[in-house]
Amino acid sequence: MKTNSTPVFLVTGASGFVGSRICRHLAPRCTVVGTYSSHPCCLPGCSSIALDITDRRQVHEAIQEVRPTHIIHGAAISAPDTCENNPQAAWDINCTGTQNIIDAASAIGCRVVFISTDLVFDGRHGNYTENDPTNPINLYAKTKVEAEKLCLKNSLHSIVVRITLQYGLSKGFGASFCDVLIRKLSQGQEVSLFTDQIRTPTYVADTACGLEHAALHGSPGQIYHLAGPERISRYDFAAKLATIFNLPAHLLKPCCMDKTSQIAPRARDASLCGKQFTKRFHFSPRGIIDGLTSMTYENTATF
Numbered sequence: 001m002k003t004n005s006t007p008v009f010l011v012t013g014a015s016g017f018v019g020s021r022i023c024r025h026l027a028p029r030c031t032v033v034g035t036y037s038s039h040p041c042c043l044p045g046c047s048s049i050a051l052d053i054t055d056r057r058q059v060h061e062a063i064q065e066v067r068p069t070h071i072i073h074g075a076a077i078s079a080p081d082t083c084e085n086n087p088q089a090a091w092d093i094n095c096t097g098t099q100n101i102i103d104a105a106s107a108i109g110c111r112v113v114f115i116s117t118d119l120v121f122d123g124r125h126g127n128y129t130e131n132d133p134t135n136p137i138n139l140y141a142k143t144k145v146e147a148e149k150l151c152l153k154n155s156l157h158s159i160v161v162r163i164t165l166q167y168g169l170s171k172g173f174g175a176s177f178c179d180v181l182i183r184k185l186s187q188g189q190e191v192s193l194f195t196d197q198i199r200t201p202t203y204v205a206d207t208a209c210g211l212e213h214a215a216l217h218g219s220p221g222q223i224y225h226l227a228g229p230e231r232i233s234r235y236d237f238a239a240k241l242a243t244i245f246n247l248p249a250h251l252l253k254p255c256c257m258d259k260t261s262q263i264a265p266r267a268r269d270a271s272l273c274g275k276q277f278t279k280r281f282h283f284s285p286r287g288i289i290d291g292l293t294s295m296t297y298e299n300t301a302t303f
């Protein structure tokens, strides 16, 4: 039951893949307002508002109106190639937009959890901890590192949570690489996947849960790594998905990063070590087989 002391969450980027999951996760226990920019969204148990985070006045007005106790800030240009092709928009949305959110949140003493990325690291060694130095190798990652600094400058209220490659079904909210994999394999199409890019994939439902822990119980000024327990390539991940979803694994074609033309350079091993998060919040995302199995139920559930 929601009462006067129920937390009020503002989730930016609620029309996206991760933001929509956060809203669905929080809705049963919290008051949730999700924001969208160009894709109006309707999420069960939540209200939604249009918000362009680059418009400082709009952001202040929205936050004054909603008066959230917590903000989970996920709105961003999240695709590295799109950032590379639209550098001004990438800086404006990922950095100026973040500054606008932080300033408006500070004015009402509201906590902000900023969603950052494993790609802040250069990927030379992997298994990165919160103490490792960042070294971004593409524009997307540079904007995220800058936005992290803006958040931590305001350490009275802000927390940074770096998340990793997200898997799950998008259900029409943003894009998930699993949607593409399942569709192509179901249609008998071959899919090329990197064998030499390592991440720590996380089931998006667990990310939503972890972000709630960080928002409610995290320490302002801290960086946390929220990551799945397995370091794995996209190719090996896809092989597991094919097995669990009973799809033809022979259509998966191994390839290497330097044999494909991507606009933004990608880190080779951006795997994160999530031990500190687990210790701090007594929570760890499930393993890949468990996550994929849960996805099969999602596939048929009304969600």
Ligand SMILES: NC(=O)c1ccc[n+]([C@@H]2O[C@H](COP(=O)([O-])OP(=O)(O)OC[C@H]3O[C@@H](n4cnc5c(N)ncnc54)[C@H](OP(=O)(O)O)[C@@H]3O)[C@@H](O)[C@H]2O)c1
Residues within 6 Å of the ligand: 012, 013, 014, 015, 016, 017, 018, 019, 035, 036, 037, 038, 039, 040, 051, 052, 053, 054, 073, 074, 075, 076, 077, 078, 079, 093, 097, 115, 116, 117, 118, 163, 164, 165, 166, 167, 173, 174, 175
């Ligand atoms: N997905 C991953 O694997 C992954 C991995 C690491 C980190 N992350 C981080 O997690 C966050 C969410 O990622 P995602 O995959 O869910 O991204 P996404 O699906 O691309 O969603 C991006 C969201 O940002 C909103 N947005 C874009 N421009 C905006 C603006 N000017 N003002 C307000 N909102 C704006 C979009 O709204 P409209 O669609 O309505 O325009 C959308 O809701 C991002 O910060 C991303 O960097 C994601």
